[in-house]
Amino acid sequence: MDQDWIEHRRGMDGELLGWMSPTEEGFIVIDLLGRPRTDVVDWLTAEEALESMGIGYLADPYELRLDSGEWLRVRITEISTDKITVKKDDWGALGAPQLNYSLAFPATDELRALR
Incomplete structure (x- = not known):
């Protein structure tokens, strides 16, 4: 910031x-x-x-570009001026493994609104 x-x-x-x-x-x-x-x-x-x-807009689905170049559907779980945390979108499934990713703030083009 x-x-x-x-x-x-x-x-x-x-x-x-x-x-x-x-x-x-x-x-x-x-x-x-x-x-x-x-x-x-x-x-x-x-x-x-x-x-x-x-x-x-923070509740909308997003996509995260992984190191492999693939895009993963994610949801924003936390935002601060220190970091942005997203998790793989599991559609609310109970017991689904939690895959979290910590991103730098401000967000780069590795995070985009789902198209």
């Missing part, structure tokens, strides 16, 4: 929605995965973008 990033929290419960990265021309919206989500926008537009984005 860049030290210049400005946190934006949801007003009703204080949930962190992401950050605004200042530039000379305005701000770039950064999501909770540490990825830029807008071009340069003004402060109000950045806040609106973070509010409309919310955090629901």
Whole structure:
């Protein structure tokens, strides 16, 4: 996480929605995965973008590129500015082996939304 990033929290419960990265021309919206989500926008537009984005995208299925080059369907289980943890999507099967992967923050292109 860049030290210049400005946190934006949801007003009703204080949930962190992401950050605004200042530039000379305005701000770039950064999501909770540490990825830029807008071009340069003004402060109000950045806040609106973070509010409309919310955090629901974290519950979506993702794909993780393994060292073999194959893509594995995963779910995000934990996010912090230190690391991102994902696990193999087991569709909630009880007793399924837990395969967890620890990724660097911000996320790289090894993690992508399931297409």
